[in-house]
Amino acid sequence: MKEIILLKEGEIAIKGLNKRSFEDAMVKNIRRRLKPMGKFEYERSQSTVEVKPLDDDVDFDAVEECISKIFGIAAYCRAAVVEKDFERIAEKTMEYVSEELENARTFKVNAKRADKQFPMKSPEICAELGGRVLKKFPHLTVDVNNPDVVVTVEVRRDFAYIHTGNRKGAGGIPVGTSGQAMLLLSGGIDSPVAAYMMAKRGVRLSAIHYVSPPYTSDRARQKVERLCEKLTPWCGDIAFYCVPFTKIQEKLRDNCPEELFTILMRRLMMEIAQRIAEEKDIQALVTGESVGQVASQTMNAIVCTDAACRMPVFRPVIGMDKTEIIEIARRIDTFDISIEPYEDCCTVFTPKHPKTRPILAEVEAAQNVFDFEPYIKEAVENTELKVIRSDRA
Numbered sequence: 001m002k003e004i005i006l007l008k009e010g011e012i013a014i015k016g017l018n019k020r021s022f023e024d025a026m027v028k029n030i031r032r033r034l035k036p037m038g039k040f041e042y043e044r045s046q047s048t049v050e051v052k053p054l055d056d057d058v059d060f061d062a063v064e065e066c067i068s069k070i071f072g073i074a075a076y077c078r079a080a081v082v083e084k085d086f087e088r089i090a091e092k093t094m095e096y097v098s099e100e101l102e103n104a105r106t107f108k109v110n111a112k113r114a115d116k117q118f119p120m121k122s123p124e125i126c127a128e129l130g131g132r133v134l135k136k137f138p139h140l141t142v143d144v145n146n147p148d149v150v151v152t153v154e155v156r157r158d159f160a161y162i163h164t165g166n167r168k169g170a171g172g173i174p175v176g177t178s179g180q181a182m183l184l185l186s187g188g189i190d191s192p193v194a195a196y197m198m199a200k201r202g203v204r205l206s207a208i209h210y211v212s213p214p215y216t217s218d219r220a221r222q223k224v225e226r227l228c229e230k231l232t233p234w235c236g237d238i239a240f241y242c243v244p245f246t247k248i249q250e251k252l253r254d255n256c257p258e259e260l261f262t263i264l265m266r267r268l269m270m271e272i273a274q275r276i277a278e279e280k281d282i283q284a285l286v287t288g289e290s291v292g293q294v295a296s297q298t299m300n301a302i303v304c305t306d307a308a309c310r311m312p313v314f315r316p317v318i319g320m321d322k323t324e325i326i327e328i329a330r331r332i333d334t335f336d337i338s339i340e341p342y343e344d345c346c347t348v349f350t351p352k353h354p355k356t357r358p359i360l361a362e363v364e365a366a367q368n369v370f371d372f373e374p375y376i377k378e379a380v381e382n383t384e385l386k387v388i389r390s391d392r393a
């Protein structure tokens with residue numbers, strides 16, 4: 001074992017009696033996600049989880065990258081593992097943190113001696129190791145108050161750990177501890193960000209996507225599957241439902257007032273999403289709507305959409321500007337796929353002048369002119385399911 005990762009729990013640590021089950025969920029998520037990268041052992045103590053590789057050839061950069069996206073981890077720390085011998089510790093320190101020391105101007109050494117049998121006391125370790133660092137990196141000076149780098153040595157029961165402190169984790173709470181929701185996932189920028197935000201609060205997500213062949217291409221659908229793949233590091237496995245929506249859109253075009261087309265389409269999307277959600281014991285819907293962004297997202301339009309919903313609809317980006325949403329999309333790496341120019345079913349038959357202030361009674365009356373039920377049933381029956389897995393190698 002050359003390196004380990006120490007994980008610090010955030011909110012989980014204050015969950016009182018439920019702490020254990022939150023911790024179990026987090027470790028289960030980590031196990032699953034790290035499975036393709038090798039064998040690991042997990043040791044828990046006092047709101048810290050130690051991830052120890054059982055093989056020596058683990059790609060630790062990949063492990064770190066993976067860990068940094070798992071919700072429930074407030075901070076993590078990657079450490080070198082060495083024998084509890086001062087010479088070995090000093091030697092390893094020069095090598096393991098050399099890059100950070102080269103780029104720093106000031107440093108200090110912080111020693112923690114959990115094993116009181118170790119022959120040097122903490123201040124001695126600090127003084128001796130600090131001296132050696134200064135000798136090897138003469139451009140550095142010691143600053144005990146505000147150093148650029150804190151070289152930390154922890155002498156524990158079996159080994160000594162060397163690291164330079166905590167890095168920020170993904171935060172939030174473990175996926176799977178806050179129930180399940182069905183995300184309406186388009187190929188756009190907003191809905192993948194909505195997924196990230198709900199997963200951060202522990203919600204396990206399924207995704208539903210509507211396609212209208214031949215008006216929308218298979219590449220548009222593949223694009224959304226790729227978005228799901230990009231989301232799995234954050235969200236875990238995603239059950240991806242693809243709904244054939246062409247007939248419903250054609251019936252809408254032929255039977256309903258053009259200016260209400262979009263709002264009626266959105267109500268029917270919600271209806272189908274709820275039927276599949278109910279079947280799967282999923283309790284809520286999630287969309288990437290942001291109030292005022294487009295005609296279908298005015299307050300009146302949202303009132304008309306919500307009136308078609310029996311379950312809560314979460315809209316985590318509702319109060320965000322596009323620039324703020326884009327900032328997150330870039331960080332979670334969905335942005336570049338989202339801006340690929342494939343058509344979405346929302347842009348098929350869109351009216352030139354959609355009603356921005358639809359009145360619910362009018363919308364309901366327009367929908368009642370035609371019997372959509374058989375088409376809804378058919379769409380649900382022909383929906384295809386594909387599970388996008390988070391543990392693929």
Ligand code: ATP
Pocket residue numbers: 183184185186187188189190191192208209210211286287288289293294296297344345346
């Ligand atoms: P996005 O960037 O997420 O596509 P948008 O700003 O383009 O959002 P709309 O096209 O009005 O907004 O869609 C609003 C929301 O409706 C989306 O965030 C998504 O949740 C859902 N949605 C839109 N089109 C589809 C689709 N083809 N399949 C599934 N959900 C969709």
Ligand code: MG
Pocket residue numbers: 186187188189344346
């Ligand atoms: Mg869209």
